[in-house]
Amino acid sequence: MQISGSVDINGSKIRLLREQKDLTQLYLATVVGVTTDTISRWENRRYPSIKVENARKLADALGVTLEELLEDKDQQSSEDRAVPVPNHENFSFFTSRYGLFFGGAGIALLGVVIFLLLTTGGDLDTKATRILPNHASYHLPFPVRIEITGAKDGLQTLLIREELFGDCLAIGPSEGDSPKQYGTTPRWIGTLVKGRATFLYKVQPLAQPEIHAGQEQIIRFSGDFLFREGQTVGEKIGGPDTITLTPYHWADIDQDYVISDNEILLAYETFSVPGENLINFAAIEELWLAGGYTWDDRTLSFIPTRAEHIHSLE
Numbered sequence: 618m619q620i621s622g623s624v625d626i627n628g629s630k631i632r633l634l635r636e637q638k639d640l641t642q643l644y645l646a647t648v649v650g651v652t653t654d655t656i657s658r659w660e661n662r663r664y665p666s667i668k669v670e671n672a673r674k675l676a677d678a679l680g681v682t683l684e685e686l687l688e689d690k691d692q693q694s695s696e697d698r699a700v701p702v703p704n705h706e707n708f709s710f711f712t713s714r715y716g717l718f719f720g721g722a723g724i725a726l727l728g729v730v731i732f733l734l735l736t737t738g739g740d741l742d743t744k745a746t747r748i749l750p751n752h753a754s755y756h757l758p759f760p761v762r763i764e765i766t767g768a769k770d771g772l773q774t775l776l777i778r779e780e781l782f783g784d785c786l787a788i789g790p791s792e793g794d795s796p797k798q799y800g801t802t803p804r805w806i807g808t809l810v811k812g813r814a815t816f817l818y819k820v821q822p823l824a825q826p827e828i829h830a831g832q833e834q835i836i837r838f839s840g841d842f843l844f845r846e847g848q849t850v851g852e853k854i855g856g857p858d859t860i861t862l863t864p865y866h867w868a869d870i871d872q873d874y875v876i877s878d879n880e881i882l883l884a885y886e887t888f889s890v891p892g893e894n895l896i897n898f899a900a901i902e903e904l905w906l907a908g909g910y911t912w913d914d915r916t917l918s919f920i921p922t923r924a925e926h927i928h929s930l931e
Contacts, residue, residue, distance in 0.1 A: 624672050625688040628662040634679045634686075635660075638766065639812070643886055647748050648678040648856050677855050680744055680766075743767030743809075745777065745842045747856035748887060750867040753836070755822055756917045758788065759867040760888040760896050763816040763854060765842065767809050776843040777816050778851060779803040783836035784824040790817075790895050817890045822862055834862040864912055866919055868901055874922075876905040 642656040649671055676683045745765045753759040763777055781801040789797030805816040824834050838858045841851030865872040868884040888896055904910040907921030
């Protein structure tokens, strides 16, 4: 069924594409802005019709066109399709008469493919996606993850270029005793390992909520990436490009002043990178173990608080 503003998707195609590209349901859910349960329902055809906007984000995350995810109404089952029997006599005549032509065309096509491989670094499917929390707080740093996927491994060098717009600063992993300071232009150079690479940095909001009381404050992102030798115009980084500042911790997805078990697991899975301790997960665990948290105007930080105390203040 297809209603206004929605499209019918093929769940089997979505699952197949996701598995072929070695992507998790969590990755798709983060890019599209839905839950992993929703992705599972889409793949199992429990929600055959979805919003066009979500379908486009899903197609972008999978690296295909929207049309490739749609349900084919005219598709027949394999049992109903007749398998044609080749006419070997006609085929022999055809190949003998036109073999020279197609042989020349094949050589020309091979030349085009070789040219593309040389000029694009051998990878026509490289893409980068920005992953953000649902929201951020006014003073607490929040993580940003750039996930790069491609067909080529090892030798392909990547350059990620981000630019931030808003009252904030970007911070990278520590170099020696101090963290790397990016200002508002984070940069990263790396290579693909098994077709994937990750660039993680954090953003420190500097806005004072009392100065702009009642006004929504947003940090905007714009970025691209280079992966071909001699390339000057980068490919746009996909995914969300804005985040709103709120009085809630970035790991508190439902904004209830409680970091639940599922929320802290999602925070670890999405924004932890092996070998890096850029995000202070110990502080998040304190809020999680306490069962709740509140904001302290004096220290400009979140304070662990028992959940029942939070409800008594509301």
